[in-house]
Amino acid sequence: MTFSARHLLGIEPLHPVEITTILDLADKYVDLNRQPNKHGDALRGLTQINMFFENSTRTQASFELAGKRLGADVMNMAMQASSIKKGETLIDTALTLNAMHPDLLVVRHPHSGAVDLLAQKVNCAVLNAGDGKHEHPTQALLDALTIRRAKGRLHRLNIAICGDISHSRVARSNLILLGKMENRVRLVGPPTLMPSGIGEFGVEVYEDMAEGLKDVDVVMMLRLQRERMDGGFIPSEREYYHRYGLDAEKLAHAKPDAIVMHPGPMNRGVEIDGDIADDINRSVIQEQVEMGVAVRMAAMDLLARNLRAPKDEGVYV
Amino acid sequence: MKQLIENARLIDPETGTDSLGWLLVKDGVIWDTGSGDAPEADMVLDAGGKCLAPGIVDLGVKICEPGERHKESFRSAGLAAAAGGVSTIVTRPDTLPAIDTPEALEFVTRRAQEVAPVNVYPMAALTKGREGREMTEFGFLLDAGAVAFTDGDAVTTSTKVLSRAMTYARSLGALVIAHPQEPGLSKGAAATSGKFASLKGLPAVTPMAERMGLDRDIALVEMTGVRYHADQITTARALPALERAKKNGFDVTAGVSIHHLTLNEFDVADYRTFFKVKPPLRSEDDRNAMVEAVASGLIDVISSMHTPQDEESKRLPFEEAASGAVGLETLLPAAMRLYHAGALDLPTLWKAMSLNPAQRLGLPGGRLSQGAPADLVLFDPEAPFVMDRTKLQSKSKNTPFDGARMQGRVLGTWVAGNRVYGES
Numbered sequence: 001m002t003f004s005a006r007h008l009l010g011i012e013p014l015h016p017v018e019i020t021t022i023l024d025l026a027d028k029y030v031d032l033n034r035q036p037n038k039h040g041d042a043l044r045g046l047t048q049i050n051m052f053f054e055n056s057t058r059t060q061a062s063f064e065l066a067g068k069r070l071g072a073d074v075m076n077m078a079m080q081a082s083s084i085k086k087g088e089t090l091i092d093t094a095l096t097l098n099a100m101h102p103d104l105l106v107v108r109h110p111h112s113g114a115v116d117l118l119a120q121k122v123n124c125a126v127l128n129a130g131d132g133k134h135e136h137p138t139q140a141l142l143d144a145l146t147i148r149r150a151k152g153r154l155h156r157l158n159i160a161i162c163g164d165i166s167h168s169r170v171a172r173s174n175l176i177l178l179g180k181m182e183n184r185v186r187l188v189g190p191p192t193l194m195p196s197g198i199g200e201f202g203v204e205v206y207e208d209m210a211e212g213l214k215d216v217d218v219v220m221m222l223r224l225q226r227e228r229m230d231g232g233f234i235p236s237e238r239e240y241y242h243r244y245g246l247d248a249e250k251l252a253h254a255k256p257d258a259i260v261m262h263p264g265p266m267n268r269g270v271e272i273d274g275d276i277a278d279d280i281n282r283s284v285i286q287e288q289v290e291m292g293v294a295v296r297m298a299a300m301d302l303l304a305r306n307l308r309a310p311k312d313e314g315v316y317v
Numbered sequence: 318m319k320q321l322i323e324n325a326r327l328i329d330p331e332t333g334t335d336s337l338g339w340l341l342v343k344d345g346v347i348w349d350t351g352s353g354d355a356p357e358a359d360m361v362l363d364a365g366g367k368c369l370a371p372g373i374v375d376l377g378v379k380i381c382e383p384g385e386r387h388k389e390s391f392r393s394a395g396l397a398a399a400a401g402g403v404s405t406i407v408t409r410p411d412t413l414p415a416i417d418t419p420e421a422l423e424f425v426t427r428r429a430q431e432v433a434p435v436n437v438y439p440m441a442a443l444t445k446g447r448e449g450r451e452m453t454e455f456g457f458l459l460d461a462g463a464v465a466f467t468d469g470d471a472v473t474t475s476t477k478v479l480s481r482a483m484t485y486a487r488s489l490g491a492l493v494i495a496h497p498q499e500p501g502l503s504k505g506a507a508a509t510s511g512k513f514a515s516l517k518g519l520p521a522v523t524p525m526a527e528r529m530g531l532d533r534d535i536a537l538v539e540m541t542g543v544r545y546h547a548d549q550i551t552t553a554r555a556l557p558a559l560e561r562a563k564k565n566g567f568d569v570t571a572g573v574s575i576h577h578l579t580l581n582e583f584d585v586a587d588y589r590t591f592f593k594v595k596p597p598l599r600s601e602d603d604r605n606a607m608v609e610a611v612a613s614g615l616i617d618v619i620s621s622m623h624t625p626q627d628e629e630s631k632r633l634p635f636e637e638a639a640s641g642a643v644g645l646e647t648l649l650p651a652a653m654r655l656y657h658a659g660a661l662d663l664p665t666l667w668k669a670m671s672l673n674p675a676q677r678l679g680l681p682g683g684r685l686s687q688g689a690p691a692d693l694v695l696f697d698p699e700a701p702f703v704m705d706r707t708k709l710q711s712k713s714k715n716t717p718f719d720g721a722r723m724q725g726r727v728l729g730t731w732v733a734g735n736r737v738y739g740e741s
Contacts, residue, residue: 012516091632111634112518113588132636133518169518176516196521197512 003302007119007126010135011176023145026298042301043072046103053079053109063106066296098122125303140173142291150259155182162188163222163271166195170263188212192233213253221262221272237270247273259284319343321358328370329685330667342691345733370667371683372404372692376674378623384413388713389625395433397710399738401646402694402727405436405682411469417442417453419461434737440465449473452482464678467494470595474500483543494546497530507636508597513582524552531555535562547571553606572618573607575651590631590638591717608660619669621648625713643711647718653725691734700726
């Protein structure tokens with residue numbers, strides 16, 4: 001057992017061995033998920049609450065399915081419509097839910113660091129399902145699993161992360177994870193969508209797609225996060241598509257067997273050409289969704305094992 | 318009655334000296350100082366070789382009266398100041414409502430006189446409601462005792478309004494204190510842009526925004542001839558502009574908060590909201606540049622930027638949490654970090670924490686010379702302790718130094734010869 005964390009708040013605190021542990025277990029759950037009978041019992045008797053303070057369909061469905069397949073009692077709370085509107089603070093909401101004795105709390109919040117704050121106040125395991133522009137660890141883990149299965153390894157790959165880096169928590173978590181696993185990461189995008197201090201990240205930065213995609217093994221596209229922008233980052237969507245949208249011509253600069261990824265939801269014709277997204281020889285976008293359920297099952301399973309570990313046999317090293 | 322404090326390390330910012338001697342107090346003023354044989358006195362205190370300096374003059378303290386007395390009152394702030402060796406508080410007008418009329422200013426003066434054991438001098442708002450549209454009644458407010466005009470951390474976005482206010486203030490000889498910042502760039506920012514802010518996903522402002530704000534303000538100073546003070550300069554990039562303005566002979570001074578001299582952006586770590594201040598904490602390079610600027614005299618004033626916030630305003634996600642930190646009681650021990658690091662000697666520190674702010678505002682404190690008010694602090698610069706925020710006198714406990722190992726204990730504070738803190 002090489003996973004000792006109490007929460008999954010980000011990729012940053014994880015050791016490469018812990019990342020590998022999650023991915024190895026997730027591989028097994030991929031197999032389970034492909035059986036007609038998909039039920040495990042790793043979470044039987046446990047209560048999982050999904051608290052989403054921000055709209056989400058895909059991530060919430062994925063977490064819900066992951067919990068149900070492992071036998072947990074899953075409850076979804078649409079926090080946008082609830083007590084927050086009545087003036088309750090995040091911490092009070094957390095304490096209220098905590099009193100109901102959940103075992104796993106899956107949280108998405110529009111503010112960076114909000115999930116960390118909440119985790120300090122509850123005594124169950126907390127999974128970060130995305131906090132502001134900070135981290136989205138399960139997305140990075142499912143991307144890693146997808147890459148590992150497609151490329152046969154998760155190290156010494158050239159990986160380009162393209163597009164709206166500055167507003168993307170997916171980019172941050174991926175950047176950290178892929179760096180920890182010793183890959184060469186490139187960031188490609190217009191300078192207005194690059195985070196500040198990018199020169200100190202230890203990655204290569206390109207403003208031109210053709211140069212940035214040259215000989216890469218993996219092309220990771222990001223969604224243009226229009227809802228997080230307060231105006232004026234790019235002149236127009238059509239110019240963005242022309243210069244940074246992934247089409248066959250730009251993809252031709254990557255290795256012939258390079259895979260194309262996208263965390264979804266996609267804006268076809270904005271950051272990615274529809275034909276590329278649907279090309280079953282290049283695009284692994286559907287696999288990413290499949291891996292998402294498996295990775296979340298693995299992460300919750302491992303956290304639940306730590307919950308159940310007797311205190312005196314604690315997992316602390 | 319003559320009181321004598323003997324065997325003390327006298328820290329005199331005026332002469333820049335730090336030497337063993339005695340100090341005699343009579344009728345609330347410093348009667349005499351010297352070394353060698355001490356004169357006769359009615360009361361003698363042996364300082365045991367500890368430091369005796371002019372009481373700290375803290376420019377820019379927020380007391381949350383009127384409006385938010387649950388965060389800080391004149392009484393609690395006064396007790397906190399006394400415990401921190403601060404003998405003079407210069408209050409900010411950013412209360413609810415703002416101190417923008419002579420009547421409101423009189424309320425401040427009256428409350429301070431009733432309950433605060435230290436000197437309190439109020440600043441008044443530069444514009445009505447601190448909204449940046451219409452200047453306040455500078456003349457009446459000066460008559461009522463305002464020592465300077467400022468909108469606190471609200472930047473006057475309209476350059477036209479600011480230029481008129483400055484022109485009018487110049488005709489009265491009033492001091493205008495501004496918060497140099499380009500408001501378009503700093504809107505919504507919770508951190509300084511760079512790798513740390515990016516990895517934490519926090520909305521950030523480029524350090525260049527401070528220089529832009531300062532450049533504009535200095536151009537207006539050149540245009541209007543007003544006496545100007547920048548409340549906080551916190552970035553290296555802004556220093557050349559400040560230096561040029563001083564060289565050109567403009568009446569410009571600048572301050573910095575103790576937090577920007579002793580902490581940097583990494584102290585925020587995992588979204589610790591007690592480290593959220595305005596402007597946000599800067600890089601270590603900037604911090605070092607600020608310490609050097611204080612040493613060289615380019616930055617004139619160190620203040621605590623005391624900003625009380627209750628638990629509820631801080632127990633929020635970092636972006637939503639309120640800015641500011643209390644500092645009256647931690648200013649001195651935090652400044653001792655700079656002393657023990659060998660960055661600043663004690664006379665230089667007291668120049669910035671006492672003499673310069675007093676002179677800039679035309680107040681009598683900040684000196685150890687004959688005839689100066691006996692506003693004094695006796696402290697042990699070595700005494701170690703672990704900061705416990707629950708023991709603070711302030712009603713609000715939002716200090717970034719909670720749990721920190723510090724050195725420097727206040728043993729006594731005097732205001733006009735009366736001991737307001739410490740065992741007699």
